[in-house]
Amino acid sequence: MIESYAELPLDQFLKDGDRFRYRAFGRAAIKGDSIEWLTDLSFFQAKKINNYAGGFTRQAIPLGPAAQEFTERLVLDPRTRELLNAEEFEINCHQIRIVATDDEVGLPVPEGFHRDGYDLVSATCIAHDNMSGGISLVREAKVDGVESDEGDMLFERVMAPGETLYFADEHVVHYVTPITPKVPGRPAYRDVVVTTYDVSGRGGLADDEC
Secondary structure (H helix, E strand, O other): OHHHHHHOOEOOOOOOOOOOEEEEEEEEEEEOOEEEEOOOOOEEOOOOOOOOOOOOEEOOOEOOHHHHHHHHHHHHOHHHHHHHOOOEEEEEEEEEEEEEOOOOOEOOOOOOOEOOOOOEEEEEEEEEEOEEEOEEEEEEOEEOOEEOOOOOEEEEEEOOOOOEEEEOOOOEEEEEOOEEEOOOOOOEEEEEEEEEEEOOOOOOOOHHHO
């Protein structure tokens, strides 16, 4: 799995000639223990969800066998299924490497604090190296029932390789701080798998919610 990150293509939807993100993408339909990987790799997020790359349909290079196998184990894990409380749902899986050099900061989340627009999200840290920053932050999205930037911080630290963080997307917003090389002169990187789980059909929020 770790070796497959070196083969990821550059994210074609970065802006202004940036080269800090490499990614592959997969979609699958789950029924019980059956997982069907879908050939349609179109991906949409409403502009209100992703102000960096939302509001239009994106296409991506498909996940390789190693990333698919990892995702299948994650989806079939009893802990994941207990959180979902569902036997039929769809997933989007993003295999992502963020890179930083002396000349370019790596931005894991260029859109800032945000939701993904799905019922459940999991983020698994696969590896990182020579990295300063990369702090994962999850905070409550509402205060007294009203959307607010002042919600309590629920999670704030660098995730360890092998660690998976789950969060209920409707109730929280999340962010990861930029990364830079800890030791100048060689790149830093952060490798993750982010999986979104669509039980209710929210699917990144519909066009009329942009």
